[in-house]
Every structure is written in structure tokens, then in C-alpha cells.
Amino acid sequence: MTHANPNSVLTGTHFMNGDAACCEGLLAAGARFAAGYPITPSTEVVERFAARTPKTGGLFIQMEDELAASIAIQGMVWAGEKSFTVTSGPGFSLMMEHIGYAAMTETPCVFVDVQRGGPSTGLPTLPAQGDMMQARFGSHGDYLTIALVPDSPQECFDLAVESMNLAERFRIPVMFMMDECVGHMTEKVVIPPAEQIPVYPRRRTTKKPGEYLPFAPGEDLVPEMAHAGEGHGLFVTGLTHDDRGYPLMNPAQQHKLVNRLFDKILRAADDLVMVEEEGMEDAEAVVICYGITSRVARRGIQLAREKGHKVGLMRLKCVWPFPEKLVHGLAGRMKAIVVPELNLGQVVLEVERCAAGQCRVIRLPHAGGTVHKPADIVAAIERGMA
Amino acid sequence: MSTTVDFPIHNPVEDILRMDRIPTIWCPGCGIGTSVNSFAYALLSTGIELKKVAIVSGIGCSGRVSGYTKMDSFHVTHGRAIPFATGLKLANPELTVVVYSGDGDLTSIGGNHLIHAARRNMDLLVVCVNNMIYAMTGGQAAATTPGAAISTTTPYGSFEPELNIAHLVDAAGASFVARWTVFHVKMLEKTMKEALSKKGFRFIEVLSPCPTLYGRRNNLADGLAAMKDYKERSKIRNGAPTHETALVQGGEIVVGKFVDRERPDYLTLMRQQLGANYHPLPPQPDENPEAGVAKEDCCSC
Numbered sequence A: 001m002t003h004a005n006p007n008s009v010l011t012g013t014h015f016m017n018g019d020a021a022c023c024e025g026l027l028a029a030g031a032r033f034a035a036g037y038p039i040t041p042s043t044e045v046v047e048r049f050a051a052r053t054p055k056t057g058g059l060f061i062q063m064e065d066e067l068a069a070s071i072a073i074q075g076m077v078w079a080g081e082k083s084f085t086v087t088s089g090p091g092f093s094l095m096m097e098h099i100g101y102a103a104m105t106e107t108p109c110v111f112v113d114v115q116r117g118g119p120s121t122g123l124p125t126l127p128a129q130g131d132m133m134q135a136r137f138g139s140h141g142d143y144l145t146i147a148l149v150p151d152s153p154q155e156c157f158d159l160a161v162e163s164m165n166l167a168e169r170f171r172i173p174v175m176f177m178m179d180e181c182v183g184h185m186t187e188k189v190v191i192p193p194a195e196q197i198p199v200y201p202r203r204r205t206t207k208k209p210g211e212y213l214p215f216a217p218g219e220d221l222v223p224e225m226a227h228a229g230e231g232h233g234l235f236v237t238g239l240t241h242d243d244r245g246y247p248l249m250n251p252a253q254q255h256k257l258v259n260r261l262f263d264k265i266l267r268a269a270d271d272l273v274m275v276e277e278e279g280m281e282d283a284e285a286v287v288i289c290y291g292i293t294s295r296v297a298r299r300g301i302q303l304a305r306e307k308g309h310k311v312g313l314m315r316l317k318c319v320w321p322f323p324e325k326l327v328h329g330l331a332g333r334m335k336a337i338v339v340p341e342l343n344l345g346q347v348v349l350e351v352e353r354c355a356a357g358q359c360r361v362i363r364l365p366h367a368g369g370t371v372h373k374p375a376d377i378v379a380a381i382e383r384g385m386a
Numbered sequence B: 001m002s003t004t005v006d007f008p009i010h011n012p013v014e015d016i017l018r019m020d021r022i023p024t025i026w027c028p029g030c031g032i033g034t035s036v037n038s039f040a041y042a043l044l045s046t047g048i049e050l051k052k053v054a055i056v057s058g059i060g061c062s063g064r065v066s067g068y069t070k071m072d073s074f075h076v077t078h079g080r081a082i083p084f085a086t087g088l089k090l091a092n093p094e095l096t097v098v099v100y101s102g103d104g105d106l107t108s109i110g111g112n113h114l115i116h117a118a119r120r121n122m123d124l125l126v127v128c129v130n131n132m133i134y135a136m137t138g139g140q141a142a143a144t145t146p147g148a149a150i151s152t153t154t155p156y157g158s159f160e161p162e163l164n165i166a167h168l169v170d171a172a173g174a175s176f177v178a179r180w181t182v183f184h185v186k187m188l189e190k191t192m193k194e195a196l197s198k199k200g201f202r203f204i205e206v207l208s209p210c211p212t213l214y215g216r217r218n219n220l221a222d223g224l225a226a227m228k229d230y231k232e233r234s235k236i237r238n239g240a241p242t243h244e245t246a247l248v249q250g251g252e253i254v255v256g257k258f259v260d261r262e263r264p265d266y267l268t269l270m271r272q273q274l275g276a277n278y279h280p281l282p283p284q285p286d287e288n289p290e291a292g293v294a295k296e297d298c299c300s301c
């Protein structure tokens, strides 16, 4: 680990929205280059980035579409930079092929999705959390990603830094799953001094050209990286490839490569449990939530406690990989788990799977456009406790 | 008694090829390899440091070119070689970035990127091998397939007029536009050399036979017949207005350098406009080993 470059860090106490904070987080994490295509409600992230970059020495390019933006950033990464793109539902759908390309070619980068109501054009200016499964399974073929979900502008900063760090650590595309409310909400954001912001540097190889095998895994199954122009004669392809990067299309190599892409994340799954717990000491039921929904859940829990129900909150900051063991253990101790989300039931499927029938799992779906009412959460808790 | 004679024969193009990947997948009579030969000679003659050259291809028979060259090679998704190359060039302007791909890849699925890279005058050389067909997938009609030509998806002939790529990129603002066939190996080499030495968006179309999937169905069943056809139908017209260069089945093939204009490329324009407001790439802490090490103890990581 190293730390952030002071040139890119706006240290201080700010009053800013989630989109702006996300931009500052990615800058602090070392992104100097980005590409994007305008789409509500995400565009403010790159608008701010475009204004900030001349001073931080990089650039923002607005591409002709999301297909272009999502691959241009990968060109930037192979040139030696850290990069990201930002979008919302329809654009996220268009970017799927390149999320798969980044997974296959082990290109570290961040995809920010400021979620809005869908499907299709849906509700451009209103919130939803309907892309959660897409963040996990959206591109074709088998691969794993990491998806972080902030619930405040402060976390849009903090977890944006973390997203980029995890992308570099595992050499994967990381999904940063905001939503319209969190993106447009304005709150206090404290940006620490640069030297207090840990930054995961590019895992560059120290091997010489000729000795270096670009896709030979290290101990943690992640290969070291080299960039264009360094004399390694890299060969990067989306085809199934060997350790040299050369296409090798047979079942044995497919098995070896795809399993490694899975295992490099699965092995670290315990490290990737990022949750916030509140009131769990005496809890008999828990609300598992993420993103904007957790802010309503807090109020719902407060009201339920006033009515005498012992309820706690578990907020997932990292939804993928899903904290399987944790939720399994929790289900054994609880009467009920309530899962409110701004979709018709996505993450709850995982909760149900991990609870494995040990307790009631109460779904609290919502098609999006606004957030749940605290009273809905209270009612769901009461159903669970009954 | 051994009859082996030790003549070390070194083909100069080997210097840019991954010899461990030869032979290629290309069919006998295919023109893609011929174009690569011209490219190899052109590149070597420029004296550009090979380490600083990157080649990007999309998907298709021509999309395999990047992987046969020894420089940094990127085989990306279908149609997206140009935007990937754009990112590469912007983040490391020191690189000479070449996009080498086919007509289906660059003009159909990737057509939007072609237009906008030309408009931006992105500093890229794009070599478009035009075999007038989707070859890798088995011979389907492309945007460049001449009207009436037979393909697997146009068994009664195509009902669409073909795209004149040279005209398109010219209209979009490319700095340099040329077209040759693989019959014109020396002219192609010379043009490639010239294009490699120029800045901005440079586009070279190379007509190339696909005897296997285009020729067979359209009375040009072997590579040699296609070469004779190119020879007979080609007319060199340097500076020809690109709207006069359409490729019609059986008609004249206008070849030559059509456009060579001076226009600031994207990065030059950006630097001009930003002036003193632009701070080019201050070092990141991890690029400075001392700073990186010194700080390791002091932060909470």
C-alpha cells in the first residue's frame, strides 16, 4: 500500500453530493483518466472529473457511446493509468460485454452505476436498486466481481477509494453501485489528508522482458501487470489464453483460467465482508439492507424498537461477493430477517439461500421511483416477529 | 551424409512477428498476410522503436493481426479496437498506436467509433483490411459487400448498396485517407510508411481477397484470380475526391492517397486550449520509490 497523491486530494470538510464525492474518491484513489457517456443521474461524476483533471494531470474524454467508454478506460489502464467510467441502467447494460473483457483480461478498473428505475429507460431521475444482479451476472460467461454499495455522500468518497483499491488488488472490474438518491443527496463529506488515504498501487512486475509471463498467477492467484510501451511485447486477448496471454482454446485451459478468475476472489471472501451493524446485541430480528434503503430501514427499526421489538440492522457495504457465512450464522440466531430493497427481490435471493430455512426471511420489494416508507419496514418486522 | 546447408536466412519481417505463433490461421490465397508484410517493411523502415508501438485489433480474420505481431498486442472485443486504442494513446501519448482490423469490425459494429475517432482526429493509424465479407463467421454479407454479391446471408445477392469507407472517414475529418489492394504491395508499404510518420487520424483501406468465403461464391475462387482482377480493375488516382471512389462490383477500383490534410490532433488541440491550465502528469507517489517506502509506515494501511 502507498497513499494518495496530494495533487489529487481535496482535503477538508465539504458539503457535497454523492456524485461529487464519488469523483473525489476516485481521484484520490489515483484515477487521472476516465471516459464516459452522459446519462442521468450519473453524469455529475464525470462533469466534476472533467473540471478537475487539467490540474491533476489527466483527462476525461466523452466517448460516442457507453460501448466506447467502457473499453477506452481499459486502454487507459493498459497504458499504465488507473481509470473508471460512470453510468446508469441503460448504459450499464451496454457496458456488460466490456465488464466481461476486463474480467477475462484482468484489467483493473471501476464501473460506477448510479442506479435509476428500470427496465429500459424506466425512471431516469428516480432511484432504484434494480441492477444488483446485473452487477454480479450481467456479462456472459462465468466470472466474479466485487460490488460495493454506499449509503451516503461520505461513503461515496470512502468506498470509491476502496473500489479502486480492490480493483487493483484483484485485477478485476469493480462495480460501484450507487443510486439516484445517494448520488444527488448533499451532506457533509470529510476528505482526509492525502497521506491518510491508503492507495493500492498497480501490481507491476519487476521481471525483465523475456522472463515475464503476463498471466502467470502469483501466490494469491493474481498475476503481476506490465503496460504497453515497457518492452514486454504483451498479448492481451478476450479469448481463453495461457500464461503468456496466447490464445489456447481447449477445455483444459478454459477450466484452469476460469476457475482461477473465480478462486482469486473466493479465496479472499472473508476479507471482503464489509458490513455495518447496529443494535445487534439484543436483536431477535435483523433488517439486512444496503445503499439508500438502509437509511429508511434505520428509521423503521427505531419505530419498531419503540413498539418493543428487538431488531437490529446489518448494512452490506460489499454485496458481492455475498457474505454467505455471516448471513448463515445470523439466520441461526434470529427469528426473522427482513430484506427491503428497491427491486422486486434480488439480494434477498441470496439471503434466502444462505439462511437455508433456519429463520423466516421476509421480502420487502419495491419497484423503485422512491424509497420505502418506514411504516412498511415496521410492518415487515412485525410479520417476522409474529 | 547430411545435405543440410547452413544458410542463416533471416526474413526482416520476422523482427516484428511472433514467430512462435506462425503459421497463421489464414487460408492460402488470403490477402491479410500480404498486407502485414507491407506493414512490417513500412514499420521497420520508419525506425520507430518497436517497444513503443502497440497494435490493437477487434474480432475477425483481420482481427488476428495484432496477435501475430511482437509489439504490445491487444485483441479486444468486436468493433471496439478504435476506442480501446483511443484510451491507450491518450494515457500514453508516447506510444505509436496502430489499429489493424477488418471491414466488418471497423465499419459495421464499430462504425460509430470510426466516425468519431476521425472527427476527433485521434492520433491513430487505422489499417482496415477490406475483404468485403464477414469471413471468420463463415461468409456473411458485410456493409462493404458490393450490391448483388452472393454471401451466405444474401444467397440471391445483396439488396443493399456498399459503404464507401474512404468517403466516410474523409467526411468525418480524417487527416490521411488512402486505399490500395494487396496487389499493390510496394505502394501500400510506401503509404503505410508515410502514414506512420504523420500525426492525427490516418486511415488506410487495403482491399484483400478472401478466396475461401467471398471469392468462391463470386467467381474469384483463387487468390491469383483475385490478384489479376485487382490488377485489371485498379486505377491509381492520387488526390481523387473520395465521393468518386465507390467500390462497385466489377467496376473500377480507385486506389491511391486521397486525403492528406493538416489538422491538429486531439491532444495537440487539448494542450493548446488548456494552455497553462494543464499540468501534465505530476508523478504519483508509487512512481517515486522513496516516497512510497517512506510513507508505508505512517498510514493506517
Ligand code: SF4
Pocket: B025, B026, B027, B029, B030, B031, B032, B061, B062, B131, B135, B136, B209, B210, B211, B212, B213, B214
Ligand atoms: S476466410 Fe477469407 S479472410 Fe479469413 S483467412 Fe480465409 S481467406 Fe482470409
